[in-house]
Amino acid sequence: MRVLPVGDDALLVEVASGEEARALHAELLRRRAEGSLSATEIVPAARTVLLDGLTDSARLASELTASAAPPAPPRTGDVVELPVRYDGPDLADVAAHWGVPPREVARIHAATEFTVAFCGFAPGFGYLTGLPQRYDVPRRATPRTAVPPGSVALAGPYTGVYPRSSPGGWQLIGTTDAVLWDHARVPAALLSPGTRVRFVTVGSA
Secondary structure (H helix, E strand, C coil): CEEEECCCCEEEEECCCHHHHHHHHHHHHHHHHHCCCCCCEEEECCCEEEEECCCCHHHHHHHHHHCCCCCCCCCCCCEEEEEEECCCCCHHHHHHHHCCCHHHHHHHHHCCCEEEEEECCCCCCEEEECCCHHHCECCCCCCEEEECCCEEEEEECEEEECCCCEEECCEEEEECCCCCECCCCCCCECCCCCCEEEEEEEECC
8 A cells, every 4th residue: 555645635545456445445434434534535546545635644644554455345235226228339349258149248247236446537437346357358449439328338347337428448338328427416426436236137139
């Protein structure tokens, strides 16, 4: 674990893996909830956690540097279910990469419980983990200039859903009608770090 100062009242904590980042994020949220940590923002990423608005960043930096990574927290909370039609234009390519028929890609993906590791790229876009490493897929060699909203996609170890039309290089395997970002909703984002997610098949290849 490496702790880096960011300005006067923020720290960036680097860890060795996404699992460690998820565990650290959960532990820091727990400390803030019990009142032993003062931070206005606790933001996870792939292998980092950013803490902002700290009242004693030097003390916390020393404490974190001397501590080991916390154990992975148990999965808790309700599961968000996203209906999905496995009709994406890259479904056959992903099936070939996995060495299975397209229907098996849909079955494996829908049978997996995912967790939102972190959010980014666009409002409402969550990076979901859960598939075993053998199902990692590369990004497309040529990104699309416009990916339709609701596209369910894979890249590396992650699953994601495009909340709005945007350029993207992920492999598109399906489509959902779920609204990932709605500024009139509280909270606006359907998914947040730590959220458990399942994809429920409403159509397949």
